[in-house]
Amino acid sequence: xxxxxxxxxxxxxxxxxxxxxxxxxxxxxxxxxxxxxxxxxxxxxxxxxxxxxxxxxxxxxxxxxxxxxxxxxxxxxxxxxxxxxxxxxxxxxxxxxxxxxxxxxxxxxxxxxxxxxxxxxxxxxxxxxxxxxxxxxxxxxxxxxxxxxxxxxxxxxxxxxxxxxxxxxxxxxxxxxxxxxxxxxxxxxxxxxxxxxxxxxxxxxxxxxxxxxxxxxxxxxxxxxxxxxxxxxxxxxxxxxxxxxxxxxxxxxxxxxxxxxxxxxxxxxxxxxxxxxxxxxxxxxxxxxxxxxxxxxxxxxxxxxxxxxxxxxxxxxxxxxxxxxxxxxxxxxxxxxxxxxxxxxxxxxxxxxxxxxxxxxxxxxxxxxxxxxxxxxxxxxxxxxxxx
Amino acid sequence: xxxxxxxxxxxxxxxxxxxxxxxxxxxxxxxxxxxxxxxxxxxxxxxxxxxxxxxxxxxxxxxxxxxxxxxxxxxxxxxxxxxxxxxxxxxxxxxxxxxxxxxxxxxxxxxxxxxxxxxxxxxxxxxxxxxxxxxxxxxxxxxxxxxxxxxxxxxxxxxxxxxxxxxxxxxxxxxxxxxxxxxxxxxxxxxxxxxxxxxxxxxxxxxxxxxxxxxxxxxxxxxxxxxxxxxxxxxxxxxxxxxxxxxxxxxxxxxxxxxxxxxxxxxxxxxxxxxxxxxxxxxxxxxxxxxxxxxxxx
Numbered sequence: 001x002x003x004x005x006x007x008x009x010x011x012x013x014x015x016x017x018x019x020x021x022x023x024x025x026x027x028x029x030x031x032x033x034x035x036x037x038x039x040x041x042x043x044x045x046x047x048x049x050x051x052x053x054x055x056x057x058x059x060x061x062x063x064x065x066x067x068x069x070x071x072x073x074x075x076x077x078x079x080x081x082x083x084x085x086x087x088x089x090x091x092x093x094x095x096x097x098x099x100x101x102x103x104x105x106x107x108x109x110x111x112x113x114x115x116x117x118x119x120x121x122x123x124x125x126x127x128x129x130x131x132x133x134x135x136x137x138x139x140x141x142x143x144x145x146x147x148x149x150x151x152x153x154x155x156x157x158x159x160x161x162x163x164x165x166x167x168x169x170x171x172x173x174x175x176x177x178x179x180x181x182x183x184x185x186x187x188x189x190x191x192x193x194x195x196x197x198x199x200x201x202x203x204x205x206x207x208x209x210x211x212x213x214x215x216x217x218x219x220x221x222x223x224x225x226x227x228x229x230x231x232x233x234x235x236x237x238x239x240x241x242x243x244x245x246x247x248x249x250x251x252x253x254x255x256x257x258x259x260x261x262x263x264x265x266x267x268x269x270x271x272x273x274x275x276x277x278x279x280x281x282x283x284x285x286x287x288x289x290x291x292x293x294x295x296x297x298x299x300x301x302x303x304x305x306x307x308x309x310x311x312x313x314x315x316x317x318x319x320x321x322x323x324x325x326x327x328x329x330x331x332x333x334x335x336x337x338x339x340x341x342x343x344x345x346x347x348x349x350x351x352x353x354x355x356x357x358x359x360x361x362x363x364x365x366x367x368x369x370x371x372x373x374x375x376x377x378x379x380x381x382x383x384x385x386x387x388x
Numbered sequence: 389x390x391x392x393x394x395x396x397x398x399x400x401x402x403x404x405x406x407x408x409x410x411x412x413x414x415x416x417x418x419x420x421x422x423x424x425x426x427x428x429x430x431x432x433x434x435x436x437x438x439x440x441x442x443x444x445x446x447x448x449x450x451x452x453x454x455x456x457x458x459x460x461x462x463x464x465x466x467x468x469x470x471x472x473x474x475x476x477x478x479x480x481x482x483x484x485x486x487x488x489x490x491x492x493x494x495x496x497x498x499x500x501x502x503x504x505x506x507x508x509x510x511x512x513x514x515x516x517x518x519x520x521x522x523x524x525x526x527x528x529x530x531x532x533x534x535x536x537x538x539x540x541x542x543x544x545x546x547x548x549x550x551x552x553x554x555x556x557x558x559x560x561x562x563x564x565x566x567x568x569x570x571x572x573x574x575x576x577x578x579x580x581x582x583x584x585x586x587x588x589x590x591x592x593x594x595x596x597x598x599x600x601x602x603x604x605x606x607x608x609x610x611x612x613x614x615x616x617x618x619x620x621x622x623x624x625x626x627x628x629x630x631x632x633x634x635x636x637x638x639x640x641x642x643x644x645x646x647x648x649x650x651x652x653x654x655x656x657x658x659x660x661x662x663x664x665x666x667x668x669x670x671x672x673x674x675x676x677x678x679x680x681x682x683x684x685x686x
Contacts, residue, residue: 282515
C-alpha cells in the first residue's frame with residue numbers, strides 16, 4: 001500500500017516545521033555572537049577613542065637661568081597648575097640640549113595636566129572652579145584644545161596619565177614575538193615534518209602525538225610557571241626580559257605550530273609524494289621540493305595565528321615578571337620590558353579615570369595589531385593557496 | 389617481434405639452457421613445473437632480459453598479497469599485467485621500483501633482479517633503482533609546478549644536466565618523445581595541472597622518460613582518461629618501447645591485447661599465466677586465464 005501525497009504531506013509538515021525552527025535557532029546563535037562582538041568593539045572604541053586625544057594649552061614659556069633652576073617659574077602662575085608636570089620635568093634638559101633657547105620667551109603648545117584633559121573631554125575632574133574659568137577662557141581664545149595624542153604612540157608607561165604611552169610595550173611585544181618566532185617556528189615545523197614525513201607509525205610516535213595535542217590545551221599560566229622554574233631559576237635568564245618572555249611563549253605556541261603544520265602537511269595529496277618518489281627523490285627532497293612548497297601557506301597561516309594568540313597572552317608573562325613599569329622602550333633582549341597585554345593589565349589596575357581610557361585605547365591598538373596579523377594570515381593563504 | 393618465440397613452460401626448460409640468459413642461472417631459478425604457469429623465452433628471442441623475478445612473495449602485515457611470482461620481463465617490450473581487482477598486479481608492479489617500501493607493514497621475500505642486482509638487497513639504494521625504473525601512476529599526478537619544471541626537475545636533481553641549454557634540450561626531447569611538445573611548446577611555464585587529463589598523463593610520461601630510465605612502470609595509466617587520450621597513450625607506449633621496457637597494469641583487456649607483447653594474468657596473488665599476448669588471447673594455456681579473458685569473471 002503506497003501512501004498518497006496528502007498523507008505524506010501531513011507527516012512532512014511536522015518535519016519541515018522542526019527544520020525551520022532549527023534554522024531560526026542556529027541563526028539566532030549567530031546573531032547573538034555577532035551582537036556580543038559588535039557591543040564589545042563599539043564599547044571599546046567609545047571608551048578608547050579619548051585616549052588618542054590629549055589636551056594641549058598654549059602658554060608663554062620663559063627660558064632663563066631661573067626657570068632652569070626652578071622649572072615651574074617658566075610658566076606664569078595662572079597657567080602653572082594646568083600644565084603637565086612632565087613638561088616641567090624635561091624643561092631643564094631641553095635648555096641644556098639647546099642653549100640658544102636661553103633668555104627667550106616662546107608662546108608654545110604644551111601638554112596639559114590630566115585634570116584639564118579630563119575636563120575638556122567632559123569627564124569628572126579635580127579642577128577648582130577658578131581653574132575651570134581659566135581653561136574656559138583659554139578655550140574661547142583657541143589656546144586650549146584636544147589634539148591628536150602623539151605621546152600615546154611614542155612613549156612608555158608613566159605615573160602621569162597624560163604622558164603614558166603604549167610604545168614601550170609595543171616594542172617589548174615585538175622583541176618578545178621575535179624570540180618566540182625564532183624559537184618555535186623552526187622547531188615546530190621541523191618537529192611536524194619529522195612526525196608526518198619521516199617517523200614510523202608506532203606506539204612511541206602515537207604517544208608523542210597525543211601529548212603534543214594535550215600540550216596545546218594546557219592552561220597558559222602553567223607555561224609561565226615552567227618558564228619561571230626553568231629559564232629564570234635554572235638557566236638564569238634575566239627576569240622581565242623579552243628573552244624569557246619569548247621563550248615562555250614559545251613553549252606555549254610550539255604545540256599550536258606543530259599541530260597546524262602537521263595538518264598542512266597532511267593535506268598535501270599522497271599522489272605528489274608518490275610522483276616525487278617515483279622520479280627518484282630521497283625523502284628529504286620529496287619534503288623540501290614538493291611537500292613544503294605546497295603546504296607553506298597552511299604552515300604560515302597556522303604559525304601566524306599561533307603567534308597572534310601568543311601576542312595576546314598575559315598570564316604566563318606576569319609570572320616571568322613582564323608587568324614591569326617600563327617608562328622607556330629598550331631594544332635589547334635582556335633588559336626589563338613589558339608587552340601590550342601586560343601594559344593594558346597595569347593600566348586597568350590604576351585608579352585614575354584617565355588610565356581607564358588608556359586601557360581601552362591600548363586594547364584598541366592590540367586588537368588592531370591582531371586583526372592585521374589575522375588578515376595577513378588570510379591574505380597569505382589566498383595568495384599562495386596554489387603556488388606555481 | 390615474433391609471438392611464436394614464446395612457448396609454455398613445458399618446453400622452457402630445454403630451451404632456456406641456450407638462451408642468452410642461461411649463464412645467469414635462469415635454469416636453476418626456473419619455476420617448478422607444478423606451479424605450471426610461467427613461460428620463459430627460448431633461443432630464438434633476440435630481446436634481452438630486463439627484469440627477472442623469482443619466487444616473489446609479498447605480505448601486507450599477515451595478509452599475503454603475492455605468492456611465488458616468477459616472471460621474466462624482456463627489454464624493449466610492453467608487458468601487460470591483467471587480472472581481476474585485488475589480484476596483486478599493482479602490488480607486483482610496485483615491487484619493481486620498491487614503491488612498496490613506503491608502506492610500513494610490507495614484507496617481501498624472493499628475488500627481483502635487474503642488471504644482475506637484487507633490487508631488494510641491502511646494498512641497493514631505492515633512489516638509484518627508481519632512477520632506472522620510472523613510474524607513471526593511475527591518476528595523472530604532475531607536480532604542482534610549471535610544465536617545464538615538471539620535466540626538468542628530476543634530471544636536474546640527478547645532476548644529469550648542468551647547463552641551462554642542456555636542460556632546455558632535454559625538456560624538449562622528453563616532451564617530444566611523449567608526444568606533447570607541439571601542444572605545450574608555447575606555454576611551458578604554465579602550471580602542469582592546467583593541461584587536460586590526457587595531456588597531464590603524457591606530461592607524467594615525459595617526466596618519467598626525462599631521466600632516461602631502463603624500465604617504465606605504468607599503473608593503469610589510462611583508467612582515468614577518455615577514449616581518445618587513451619588511444620594517444622597506447623600509441624605512445626608502442627613508440628616508447630624502442631627505447632624503454634614498459635610494464636603496464638591494465639583493467640582493460642582490449643588494451644592489453646592492443647599494446648602488449650607479453651601478458652601476465654594474475655589471480656588472487658598468484659601469477660596464473662604469462663604468455664605472448666597473441667597466444668594468451670587466442671589460446672591461453674590455463675583455464676582461469678581463459679575464463680577471465682572470455683569474460684566469465686572479472
